[in-house]
Each structure stands twice: as C-alpha cells, then as structure tokens.
Amino acid sequence: MSTLDRRIVALLRQVIAWLVDRDFVAVEARSRGVRLSADLIRQAVDEYGRTLVTPPDEAFWDIDAIPVANSDERVWSVRFDLWTQEEGRSDLSLECTVIIDRGSLHLEIDNIHVP
Incomplete structure (x- = not known):
C-alpha cells in the first residue's frame, strides 16, 4: 500500500468514525459542505433506518x-x-471525491445512498 493509499484510508476511517458517532457537522466541516450539508447527510443515514457501526479492518x-x-x-x-x-x-x-493538492487531501461527499 502506498503512502497515498494510507492517507486516503486514514481519511475514510475518520469520516466513517464521524458517521458512526452521528457527528454529521464534523463530516460537513471536513468536506467544507461541498455537495452535502450535515442535514442532508443526517437525512440519508436516518432514512436508511439502521445503526451504523465501524467496519472491520x-x-x-x-x-x-x-x-x-x-x-x-x-x-x-x-x-x-x-x-x-x-x-x-x-x-x-459513501461516495466521495478525494483531491490531493500540494500535499493536502481535500474531501467532497458526493452521496450517501443505496446504489
């Protein structure tokens, strides 16, 4: 696994942890509210109607x-x-876009849905 891969995995782990904790404001802040607000993220999770948990490693x-x-x-x-x-x-x-710009990772949450 490359350094880039590890950084993307670490970012995803953090976002998933926030989703599991229902800290939708933190997800919105990390993604700068691009595309999905905390309210839209909350709505997608609530409409699914099940309890999110941390995935196995x-x-x-x-x-x-x-x-x-x-x-x-x-x-x-x-x-x-x-x-x-x-x-x-x-x-x-969870569908998202990760942008690597001058060494920084930027996140955009594209969607949370059942494909």
Missing part, C-alpha cells in the same frame, strides 16, 4: 478508489460500503 483493504482521468490535480473517486449493526456490510454506501 479488512473492509478497508479493498476500497473502491478510481483515479479521475484528465484532472489537473490528483483526484480519486471513492466508494465505500457502510456497515450496520443489523446487517454487517450494508447496501448503503
């Missing part, structure tokens, strides 16, 4: 991260299945 071994072609910066489109107390790996997924 092995869930982070195979993250669906695809480099975005023809972008000026290094940009990754990331999809990660969320886990619930009731189901284990659920149908609910």
Whole structure:
C-alpha cells in the first residue's frame, strides 16, 4: 500500500468514525459542505433506518478508489460500503471525491445512498 493509499484510508476511517458517532457537522466541516450539508447527510443515514457501526479492518483493504482521468490535480473517486449493526456490510454506501493538492487531501461527499 502506498503512502497515498494510507492517507486516503486514514481519511475514510475518520469520516466513517464521524458517521458512526452521528457527528454529521464534523463530516460537513471536513468536506467544507461541498455537495452535502450535515442535514442532508443526517437525512440519508436516518432514512436508511439502521445503526451504523465501524467496519472491520479488512473492509478497508479493498476500497473502491478510481483515479479521475484528465484532472489537473490528483483526484480519486471513492466508494465505500457502510456497515450496520443489523446487517454487517450494508447496501448503503459513501461516495466521495478525494483531491490531493500540494500535499493536502481535500474531501467532497458526493452521496450517501443505496446504489
């Protein structure tokens, strides 16, 4: 796993921890509110109707991260299945964009939904 991969995994782990803790304001702050506000994130989780839990470590071994072609910066489109107390790996997924600009990681939450 490369340094870049570790940084993206660490970022995802933090976002997932906030989602599990229902700290939607922290998710919005980290993503600068681009695309989804704390209220929209809360609504998506509440509508799913199950209790989010921290995924097992092995869930982070195979993250669906695809480099975005023809972008000026290094940009990754990331999809990660969320886990619930009731189901284990659920149908609910987090979709986000990670932008690496001058060594900093920027996050945009694109969607939280059942594909």
